[in-house]
Amino acid sequence: MSSGGDGDLRLGIVGAGKVGTTIARAAIAAGYDVAISGSGPAERIALTVDVLAPGARAVTTDEVVRYADIVVLAVPTHRFRELPHDLFAGKVLIDAMNYWEPIDGDDDELATAPAGTSIVVQGHFPSARVVKGLNQLGYHEFEEGRRPSGVEGRVAIAAASDDRTALLEVLQLIDRLGFDAVDAGLLEAGVALEPDGSAFGVAYSSSELSDLLWLQERSA
Amino acid sequence: MTTRDIEFGLNSFGEVSRDPSGRLLSEAETVRLMIEEAVLAESVGIDLFSIGEHYRHQHVDSAGHVILATIAGRTERIRLGTSVTVLSTQDPVRLYAEFATLDAASNGRAQLIVGRASSTESFPLFGFDLADYETLFEEKLDLFTRLLRDQPVTWSGTVRSPLTDQFVRPAIAPGSIPTWVGVGGSPQSVIRAARYGLPLMLAIIGGPPSRFAPYVDLYKRALDQFEHPRLPIGMHSIGLVARTDEEARAAHWPYWEAVMKLASKERGFSVPSPDQYAAEIADGALFVGSPETVATKIAATVRTLDLSRFDLKYDLVGLPQVSRATTIELFGREVIPRVRELLEDEPGLSDDRLAAANTPGSHV
Ligand SMILES: NC(=O)c1ccc[n+]([C@@H]2O[C@H](COP(=O)([O-])OP(=O)(O)OC[C@H]3O[C@@H](n4cnc5c(N)ncnc54)[C@H](OP(=O)(O)O)[C@@H]3O)[C@@H](O)[C@H]2O)c1
Numbered sequence: 001m002s003s004g005g006d007g008d009l010r011l012g013i014v015g016a017g018k019v020g021t022t023i024a025r026a027a028i029a030a031g032y033d034v035a036i037s038g039s040g041p042a043e044r045i046a047l048t049v050d051v052l053a054p055g056a057r058a059v060t061t062d063e064v065v066r067y068a069d070i071v072v073l074a075v076p077t078h079r080f081r082e083l084p085h086d087l088f089a090g091k092v093l094i095d096a097m098n099y100w101e102p103i104d105g106d107d108d109e110l111a112t113a114p115a116g117t118s119i120v121v122q123g124h125f126p127s128a129r130v131v132k133g134l135n136q137l138g139y140h141e142f143e144e145g146r147r148p149s150g151v152e153g154r155v156a157i158a159a160a161s162d163d164r165t166a167l168l169e170v171l172q173l174i175d176r177l178g179f180d181a182v183d184a185g186l187l188e189a190g191v192a193l194e195p196d197g198s199a200f201g202v203a204y205s206s207s208e209l210s211d212l213l214w215l216q217e218r219s220a
Numbered sequence: 221m222t223t224r225d226i227e228f229g230l231n232s233f234g235e236v237s238r239d240p241s242g243r244l245l246s247e248a249e250t251v252r253l254m255i256e257e258a259v260l261a262e263s264v265g266i267d268l269f270s271i272g273e274h275y276r277h278q279h280v281d282s283a284g285h286v287i288l289a290t291i292a293g294r295t296e297r298i299r300l301g302t303s304v305t306v307l308s309t310q311d312p313v314r315l316y317a318e319f320a321t322l323d324a325a326s327n328g329r330a331q332l333i334v335g336r337a338s339s340t341e342s343f344p345l346f347g348f349d350l351a352d353y354e355t356l357f358e359e360k361l362d363l364f365t366r367l368l369r370d371q372p373v374t375w376s377g378t379v380r381s382p383l384t385d386q387f388v389r390p391a392i393a394p395g396s397i398p399t400w401v402g403v404g405g406s407p408q409s410v411i412r413a414a415r416y417g418l419p420l421m422l423a424i425i426g427g428p429p430s431r432f433a434p435y436v437d438l439y440k441r442a443l444d445q446f447e448h449p450r451l452p453i454g455m456h457s458i459g460l461v462a463r464t465d466e467e468a469r470a471a472h473w474p475y476w477e478a479v480m481k482l483a484s485k486e487r488g489f490s491v492p493s494p495d496q497y498a499a500e501i502a503d504g505a506l507f508v509g510s511p512e513t514v515a516t517k518i519a520a521t522v523r524t525l526d527l528s529r530f531d532l533k534y535d536l537v538g539l540p541q542v543s544r545a546t547t548i549e550l551f552g553r554e555v556i557p558r559v560r561e562l563l564e565d566e567p568g569l570s571d572d573r574l575a576a577a578n579t580p581g582s583h584v
Pocket residue numbers: 014015016017018019020037038039040061073074075076077079082083096097098099100134135136137138139140405406407408
């Protein structure tokens with residue numbers, strides 16, 4: 001669906017907070033039809049979506065999943081386990097979450113995940129095609145970093161997944177949202193995109209980011 | 221048309237200072253310094269002195285209300301607030317009792333900002349789970365606003381024992397202790413402030429303040445939707461005022477850099493470069509410079525965000541006493557009058573918009 005003509009570009013977003021509404025805005029600007037949800041009924045986020053991401057439709061999480069084949073997961077990291085295991089069956093699920101102890105509290109499983117927290121997320125949603133991405137920049141940096149393709153100094157964002165087809169779809173999405181897309185390889189390599197990872201929180205160019213990820217892999 | 225009425229505050233996180241010889245003050249000395257600084261703040265015409273709530277190394281603001289009570293006894297006019305009270309890990313009944321008492325002792329000068337704060341040490345310290353943050357804040361805000369507005373209170377929830385027809389003393393005139401909600405950018409917090417009909421305090425500590433304009437819009441529209449009147453919007457930022465821009469930067473940068481180094485380690489982002497620092501002063505959230513520079517920037521931000529309150533956080537771990545005193549003096553004597561002058565005869569934006577909001581059909 002996402003690779004079709006402009007008329008049927010669809011993106012789903014679960015989580016209508018800072019990150020969810022920021023990604024929604026970028027996707028609307030890129031020509032996507034966007035459906036977004038919070039933890040409750042659609043009415044509860046209607047005004048937020050209307051003001052912060054006009055053009056996106058505020059719906060329930062079940063409706064988001066029915067609506068789109070690519071879904072961004074942008075709920076607080078300490079809450080993703082509230083969602084049912086099979087919710088995203090067959091969907092490309094972009095894990096935009098970061099684990100920060102000062103925000104999410106103690107979470108042994110996430111704190112000690114040697115291959116990154118997206119592996120834990122994949123474990124929770126075994127039938128989803130998890131791609132790690134869109135987590136790497138703060139929401140302000142994301143908002144202000146968007147540039148059309150080919151513009152000098154465009155910022156790069158990487159994505160990682162064990163599912164190559166899913167990964168390619170997400171790389172294309174990243175490019176449309178306004179960033180150079182960098183293939184970070186397998187899901188476990190996504191650990192470099194997390195807080196404390198070498199690629200976190202810095203606006204790199206695509207060559208810088210590729211080099212960095214390559215070095216990281218070699219030293220792993 | 222009316223001139224915009226703005227409240228100017230000074231805010232401390234209880235950060236340890238150093239004396240003229242360069243010696244770091246003890247924590248007790250820093251507590252006493254804050255009291256002297258609040259007295260100074262009143263004498264130079266600052267409207268409000270507020271204290272944060274932290275439980276960390278080199279911050280002595282763990283019991284700010286006790287410091288505020290001492291200041292109350294030394295001053296007559298300056299309002300006494302918090303910035304911010306970590307409501308989620310406090311008992312609302314105890315908090316009410318303390319602030320109603322402070323209000324009585326200070327003859328009606330107590331106020332608060334409640335919020336999450338960016339540091340979360342109080343959760344493990346008092347035995348709360350950060351993962352329960354939302355529930356704790358929501359329920360406690362509900363109980364706290366009821367205690368402030370409508371006693372006796374009958375309340376039940378999951379975060380503390382229920383209350384039945386409970387009065388808590390001393391009594392206050394309903395709603396007379398201003399209570400703001402501090403937010404850092406999450407839309408659900410903005411909507412919550414509007415839902416409770418509480419004024420909004422934006423913590424703007426990085427990047428251009430204009431980023432917050434959509435949240436201001438969201439807040440106003442949410443107030444309309446909940447059928448509350450227009451309420452004040454304020455902001456809090458970090459700053460330092462000196463005679464010249466150069467002096468201000470030279471005095472500020474080493475301490476700001478040190479704080480950012482620490483924060484970047486905790487949060488996993490990179491340390492800002494001197495260039496980024498300069499950009500933060502030029503277009504971002506740092507109010508560092510001469511009185512004219514800082515006043516011009518405040519006035520512009522007041523217009524952009526339709527503000528009725530501006531709080532300057534003046535302390536930074538290790539920052540010498542003399543820089544703090546200079547900031548307070550220049551902020552009170554020069555910056556505040558200059559901002560008022562710059563905004564003089566400016567149409568009260570809020571009034572215009574209020575009129576627009578009352579026009580039938582202008583809001584759906
Ligand atoms: N802030 C950043 O700059 C940044 C950058 C990169 C990545 N991240 C990551 O992105 C994620 C979201 O962060 P944020 O800053 O956007 O948080 P936020 O502002 O608190 O927003 C979280 C959103 O998720 C919703 N939500 C909570 N539980 C849900 C559930 N079970 N189902 C559906 N929606 C639910 C909340 O809605 P309700 O109000 O209805 O509960 C809220 O709209 C976090 O994992 C964070 O680590 C953040």
